[in-house]
Amino acid sequence: MKKNALIVDDDRILRHLIKKKFQAHASVFNTLLAADGVEAVQSLKDNAVSIVVTDLHMPNMDGFELLAHMSASYPDIPVIVLTAYSTPQSKQRVLDTGAAAFIEKPFVVEDLAERVITSLEKESEGGTLQTVSIDMFLQLVEMEQKTCTIRVINKDTGNQGVLFFKGGELLDARIRDMHGKQAAYEIFSWDSPSLSIQDTCVLNKKVIKEDLQAVLFDAMRLKDEAGQDESAFREAPPDAPQPVEEAAPQAAKVHAPAAPAQKKGIASTGADPAWDNLMSLTAILGANINAGNVKACYIDQGRENGLVLLPGDETTVVVLEKNCPGDVIRRLLYE
Structure with missing residues (x-):
């Protein structure tokens, strides 16, 4: 561009x-x-x-x-x-x-x-990246304690933003005259970014007080919430099956049909790429704290159906029945 x-x-x-x-x-x-x-x-x-x-x-x-x-x-x-x-x-x-x-x-x-x-x-003396996961790349910037200015272009819309790093620490973000966390949230939500890296940073003051991990998690949460709000207004096709629980929208988003004979305690199993961002961030967090590879994630939805997320090319979502036995959950998490 x-x-x-x-x-x-x-x-x-x-x-x-x-x-x-x-x-x-x-x-x-x-x-x-x-x-x-x-x-x-x-x-x-x-x-x-x-x-x-x-x-x-x-x-x-x-x-x-x-x-x-x-x-x-x-x-x-x-x-x-x-x-x-x-x-x-x-x-x-x-x-x-x-x-x-x-x-x-x-x-x-x-x-x-x-x-x-x-x-x-x-602006691009440190290189230009066209096909890269922005969150993955920023983790490397943080781990390498790199000082740089990263210019980001949203290839879908043409919008442009800037991220400022000193010693691997996120100092500020800017989209035109918008600064701080709000600018960072928007940049981190872009699905098709290209990055240009300048090997200097003119800033010294830390405008964004939170660390990079916290800002990334908040950005992904806000993006997921925005997607859920939008999907709530989409009318289901006439023959579409209704969700088991009206209050459990994530369970309703599972695309693959349930297996003919589910194990005890399991309501349904299917692939749902909507969870891919969360699994990627969890994998990054695990790597940063030397916790090893992510095998599975358990989400406790209180009174609603619990979920177990399994990593893969697309995240597999296992929807648990209410009052699912603890040994079933443990097998899913540890086997």
């Missing part, structure tokens, strides 16, 4: 000249335009921007104010500053504010384009 470069300058002719020249690199990045800092802030909210090129002296909201805003809200987005009023003091002030580069006007547009492309390439 192409990245977005945002050009911010109150000189309309220069803005459009840059955009026209940048068309030669349209296969690499898109060019967005803003006339001042106010328009730039709105564009940052509306678009997944990878780099900003801005003038300093502009009406409404100047480049210094924009730099301060980006340092607070978008610290991972590099900024190239353009100015016709360069002094050693202003240059140092700009670099101290967090700008990645300082270019004096007049300049050669193609040189600016090369700077933009070089900066964009750093």
Whole structure:
């Protein structure tokens, strides 16, 4: 997916000249335009921007104010500053504010384009992964105590997010102007992500207080709950069998038919991929605490039918009868 470069300058002719020249690199990045800092802030909210090129002296909201805003809200987005009023003091002030580069006007547009492309390439200096389980990969980041910035693209929707790690610890997450756990929950819920790894992290402050495992578990729980709420409104086909217990939706989701002769204490058995995420997370947790491979999971639903989950290509769900004998459960868990 192409990245977005945002050009911010109150000189309309220069803005459009840059955009026209940048068309030669349209296969690499898109060019967005803003006339001042106010328009730039709105564009940052509306678009997944990878780099900003801005003038300093502009009406409404100047480049210094924009730099301060980006340092607070978008610290991972590099900024190239353009100015016709360069002094050693202003240059140092700009670099101290967090700008990645300082270019004096007049300049050669193609040189600016090369700077933009070089900066964009750093986003994936640590590699790009197209087919990977995001939770599995993040466990490796944590175990290896890696410092990096991970940019995630949801291939289904085009949405983009950023995860910040220092020493293997999740510091923050961002989707446009959304930060913290809510952004992390959304990123972790994406089914078809691609990842780009940058081998640096500009953040030091831990915005997300919980550890990675807790955030991953919460994200999977929220995703499962959202799926259950959605499925509750789907009308069953006329000949579909009704669930044994109305209050046990997970049991109703078992797809495979019950075996003709079930063992004592077992109501039904079948494959249900809806539990695959939970089993994957449980396997990761077991590996991290050196507990060995997951053989089975038991879910106590109180007064409802208990469940035993068995790992495989698809998770097998064993629905237990009420008051199922303890020895049956133990055999399922330990055999």
